[in-house]
Amino acid sequence: MTYSLMIHGGAGAIRAPERFSESLRRIVEAGAGMLACGAAALDVVARCVSMLEDDPLYNAGRGAVLNADGAAFCDASIMDGRDLSAGAVAGVRGPRNPVLLARLVMEKTPHVLVIGEGAESLGRAHGLVFEDEAYFVTPERLAQLARAKARHETSLDHAPNAHGKLGTVGAVARDQSGNLAAATSTGGLVNQMSGRVGDSPVIGAGVYADNASCAISCTGVGEQFLRTSLARTAAFFVESQGLTAEAAAQEAIAYLVRKVNGSGGLIVVDRNGRCGAARSTPGLLMASAQDGRIIVGTEGESIS
Ligand code: ASP
Numbered sequence: 001m002t003y004s005l006m007i008h009g010g011a012g013a014i015r016a017p018e019r020f021s022e023s024l025r026r027i028v029e030a031g032a033g034m035l036a037c038g039a040a041a042l043d044v045v046a047r048c049v050s051m052l053e054d055d056p057l058y059n060a061g062r063g064a065v066l067n068a069d070g071a072a073f074c075d076a077s078i079m080d081g082r083d084l085s086a087g088a089v090a091g092v093r094g095p096r097n098p099v100l101l102a103r104l105v106m107e108k109t110p111h112v113l114v115i116g117e118g119a120e121s122l123g124r125a126h127g128l129v130f131e132d133e134a135y136f137v138t139p140e141r142l143a144q145l146a147r148a149k150a151r152h153e154t155s156l157d158h159a160p161n162a163h164g165k166l167g168t169v170g171a172v173a174r175d176q177s178g179n180l181a182a183a184t185s186t187g188g189l190v191n192q193m194s195g196r197v198g199d200s201p202v203i204g205a206g207v208y209a210d211n212a213s214c215a216i217s218c219t220g221v222g223e224q225f226l227r228t229s230l231a232r233t234a235a236f237f238v239e240s241q242g243l244t245a246e247a248a249a250q251e252a253i254a255y256l257v258r259k260v261n262g263s264g265g266l267i268v269v270d271r272n273g274r275c276g277a278a279r280s281t282p283g284l285l286m287a288s289a290q291d292g293r294i295i296v297g298t299e300g301e302s303i304s
Contacts, residue, residue, distance in 0.1 A: 001273025002291055003035035004174045007048050008277070009058050009285035010167010011219045011265035017283060017298050020057060024287040025296045027051045031171065032289035041173040041181035041215070042080050049076070049099040049183040052169035056138065060169045061097060064136055064187025066145040069194050072136035072187055074098040075201040078106060081180030081209035086112050088201035089119040094130040099185045101128060102201070113201060148191035167285060168200060170207070170217025172269045180269065182207050182215035182231075189222070198222020204232035213239035213271060214248065220256075220264010220281065228259050230266065238270050245269055245276030253278040 007028050009020055031048040035041075053061025064072040076098035077088035087106025090113065095101045101123045105114050114122065124130065148154065168186035175181075184207040186200040199206035199222035206222065208231035209215040216231040225231070234252035237243045243251060245268040256262035257280050265279030267286055275288045287296040 001174070002176050003032070004269045004273040004275055004288070004290045005031045005035055005044060005048070005171065006267040006269055006275050006277065006286060006288045007031065007052065007169070007171045008167075008217060008219055008265070008267045009052065009169055011279050011281040011284040012167060013281065014167075014283035014285060014298060017285060020285050021296050023055050023057055024285065025294065028287035028289050028294055028296065031173065032292065032294065035173065035175055035289070036292065038176055040177075041175040041179045042078070044173045044175065045171040045181045045183040046078060046099055046103055048171035049169055049185050050097045052171070053097050053099060053185055058169045059167050059187045060185040062135060065190045066137065066141045067188065067192045067194055067196070068149070070137065070142065070145060071194075072141070074185065074187055075197055076102040076183070076185035077201045077203060077207040078102045078183040079181065079203060079207055079209040079215075080106070081182075081211040081215055084210060086203045088113045088203065090115045090197045090201045091195065092116065092119050094120060094132075095123050096129040096131050096135070099183050102183070104128070112203060144190055154189045154191045154193075168219040170219065170267060172209070172215035172217050172267055174215070174269050174271070174273045178211065178271070180209045180211050180215040180271065182209040182217050184217045184219075199225035199230070202226060204229050206231060208232050208235050210235055210239070211271060214245055215269050216266055218264060218266040219284070220262060224256060224260045224262035225264060228256055228262065230256055234266060234268060245274045247276070249276035249278035253280050256280060
């Protein structure tokens with residue numbers, strides 16, 4: 001395999017998944033085009049996740065769901081499999097592309113995870129694009145929040161009764177040099193309490209990349225992925241047990257369900273460029289590209 005790429009748009013009970021197929025195809029093709037031209041895996045996952053963040057179909061960046069106070073706070077992470085360098089942000093407001101802010105943390109600071117105003121200041125200092133509240137707080141998001149509040153619930157955007165049409169996003173890639181990278185970005189859970197942070201910005205829970213094993217991006221109920229260190233657990237299955245991406249994804253989801261009855265999914269590209277995905281939810285929106293062969297679908301099922 002000369003290059004491999006997978007992207008996801010969230011897990012859950014996905015109504016009419018074909019609504020996402022054009023967007024998923026456009027984004028995976030853009031990333032595959034970069035990889036075919038020799039781009040680095042790190043640049044490709046940052047680009048793909050930025051494109052997913054710009055599309056209001058997904059629960060990240062522009063389409064981020066609203067918390068209990070009616071505000072959109074974003075979390076994002078990125079990891080470079082060459083040397084395990086990583087960057088993440090949590091509880092940030094305003095950056096158009098939270099994944100690029102996570103990359104700034106990785107490349108411009110000695111830190112891994114920076115939250116809130118400190119992270120926002122870093123972004124402004126480096127000229128990152130910021131948007132005002134109207135960009136994120138759409139009438140659809142407000143209506144979704146009102147429904148969640150009426151039911152007194154906190155939910156995945158794709159939860160069966162959430163009436164949502166968005167999902168956390170992620171990308172994993174192996175470039176032509178054999179380097180791996182992963183990135184994840186989210187608005188969190190609909191109606192989450194102010195200050196709540198899930199797995200997406202936590203290295204080893206919602207994201208992981210190591211050239212010695214694989215690159216992983218997760219989506220689902222963040223607390224369950226945090227408690228099981230799920231991304232690192234999946235990498236362990238590849239590194240120490242020699243499993244393929246597909247087998248490691250299945251094993252990781254089996255572990256998530258066995259340990260905490262968890263709900264979600266993950267995408268994996270291993271060091272040999274094999275792709276794998278698994279879920280415990282009814283659906284997982286995803287697309288993959290391996291040396292020009294593109295598949296767009298929910299896990300196990302093609303939607304276009
Ligand atoms: N994992 C995200 C969180 O818990 C939500 C999602 O994947 O949709 O914040």
